[in-house]
Amino acid sequence: MSTNSNLSLKSANIEPDLALGHPGELAMRAIFPSPIDWKEENLKGMMRDSISVGFAAFINSQHFFFLATSSAKGHCDASFKAREYNAAGEPLPAVLVIDAQHVAFPDYAGNGLYNSLGNIAENPHVGMLFVDFEHQRRGRLNGKAEIVSASDELRRIWPMAQSVVLVTVEQAFGNCPARIPQMHMEQGSDRSKA
Structure with a gap:
């Protein structure tokens, strides 16, 4: 990429x-x-400073993740990032492992506040939390993010993305499953109701 x-x-x-x-x-x-x-x-x-094959499979299978960012002055923001569906109704990846050192996720047009992108523009450090409630597993990834324009290659993956965030891994690790409630995803429940 x-x-x-x-x-x-x-x-x-x-x-x-x-x-x-x-x-x-x-x-x-x-x-x-x-x-x-x-x-x-x-x-x-x-x-670890890289993503193992098993952790990559876990990340790629997630429907959503939580993103932590901070401005240059330390003002924090936490957000929920989830997958979209293409015109044919097929789910698109919420996040994609590019290689052992990089993950990418799309940024879609939203409310126009740009809390996450604005923070990344000032401070590249991000934290990503992945939780699989069905299997009571979680993993974390910390790294440096950069905002890249949605190229033709990226638009094939995420056709509606206005930009993509590329994260270079600094720390990737599983996290203990303590206190994760077991929940089940209903098929299609993450589809927009609009």
């Missing part, structure tokens, strides 16, 4: 988290000890 049409306004090269976490995470671990003694080795085993 070509990404030469970057629409982002960001210019700073922001470094990823340290392997063991940033100072705030380390301080909270000291205040609230866990039964797990996190060491750099076991964190590296859990938090």
